[in-house]
Amino acid sequence: MLDVAMIERGLEKTGKSKGGLAAAMGVRPGAVSEILGGERLVKASEIIPIMEYLELNLAPIMGRVGAGAVIEPDFEQVPPEGLGDIALPFPIMEETVAFEIVGDSMLPKYESGDVIVVYKDQRHPLSSFYGEEAVVRLKTGERYLKTIERGKTPSVVNLNSFNAKPIVGVKLDWVGEICLSMPKGQLERLRAKSARPRKKGR
Secondary structure, X not given: OOOHHHHHHHHHHHOOOXXXXXXXXXXXXXXXXXXXXXXXXXXXXXXXXXXXXXXXXXXXXXXXXXXXXXXXXXXXXXXXXXXXEEEOOOOOOOOEEEEEEEOOOOOOOOOOOOEEEEEOOOOOOHXXXXXXXXXXXXXXXXXXXXXXXXXOOOOOEEEEOOOOOOEEEEOEEEEEEEEEEEOHHHHHHHHHHHHOOOOOOO
């Protein structure tokens, strides 16, 4: 769940030091070097301090994805750094991005306001996603959350919803394989929890 590569990536990405990480973990400075060198294992009690200090649980929300609504990125006005981050209760891999769902065509599984986390790069050929739900970007730029179905030719697909008409015969520019989804209510509870002031240790 939390390995050396993730810790090294967190240190590099945030620009934070091993000494600062050691302080956040409550251990002597040399302990982090021992972990990175394979001489020491991460203790269960150290996972959350490492995750939070190195921001390994943050996924950038890079825009919105249509589940019924049409999302056209050219008119979306999303800054390069995204719309913010979501803090998950566990560390995630670097190659993930998040999207907020807009629309109700994928009810009851996905609701408007839910956030879905997908792999940033398409890791498998298009044909491997037939029958699977995914975030897709069309060649024309629109983004959707749909079930991908085989089209009339290998170069096109049909996009199905639970309760809307299918989008037939479109070409895809990218498929975002779903890593996890976060219901709106769960996100609100996590945000409320993270907003509470922490008790200072003695």
